[in-house]
Amino acid sequence: MSTWSDAPKIQGPPQTGDVAVLLDYVKKLANITAKMAKDLEFILNGNVAFDNIRTNGIEAKNIKAGSITTEKLQAGSVTADKIMVNELSAISANLGHIIAGLIESVEIYGSYIATRRGGYPRAEMSQTEDMFSTYASPSSYVKMAAVGTANGSPQLTLSGGGDSVILYQQSQRSLLHSTKNLMVSSSYDIELxxxxxxxxxxxxxxxxxxxxxxxxxxxxxxG
Structure with missing residues (x-):
């Protein structure tokens, strides 16, 4: 289907008495009129294709809902300044890898947040066992868990090179556990x-x- 921008111009009738020239003009005029009528009927029936649209020629409010389908959109043809939504949820899609931007005043649930991807040192926050943690390496970290591994109570774990100190409430008499010798050192008196x-x-x-x-x-x- 041709575009309106390159449709042939309708010229005035030739100033001649030659019947053959006049007949050829009438045939061309009939063909042009028929093509324009076909294009107009196609558009008025709600079928707007990109070969009917010029840049800035049709505003969004003039496009009938459902009249443009995805197969009619060329990749990269829709830019961000052409999209306006009140909420991001209006776009139903996986946002993929977002590498820049600023998020303010939002609520985030069930997510994993880290200060570095696949490297150390880094801090993490997640909905799993290590809810808040800071890592110098895979075996050297400080980890805070709402439900600890010892008895299900909140737990703070300090690990260095495989040895760990665990702070949790196991009973009325147990608060601290260490996998190695526990040294308490101070420049002043240690008072209990x-x-x-x-x-x-x-x-x-x-x-x-x-x-x-x-x-x-x-x-x-x-003894």
């Missing part, structure tokens, strides 16, 4: 201050002198 009704519990057999290696129980002659 339970409430007036509480006590500091420790086994004399496990409380040892750093210089002699003997337990308090041995030093007191209790």
């Amino acid at each position: 201050s339970p409430s007036s009704r509480g006590r500091v519990w420790v086994s004399f057999a496990q409380l040892c002198d750093n210089d002699t290696g003997k337990s308090l129980s041995e030093l007191l002659g209790l």
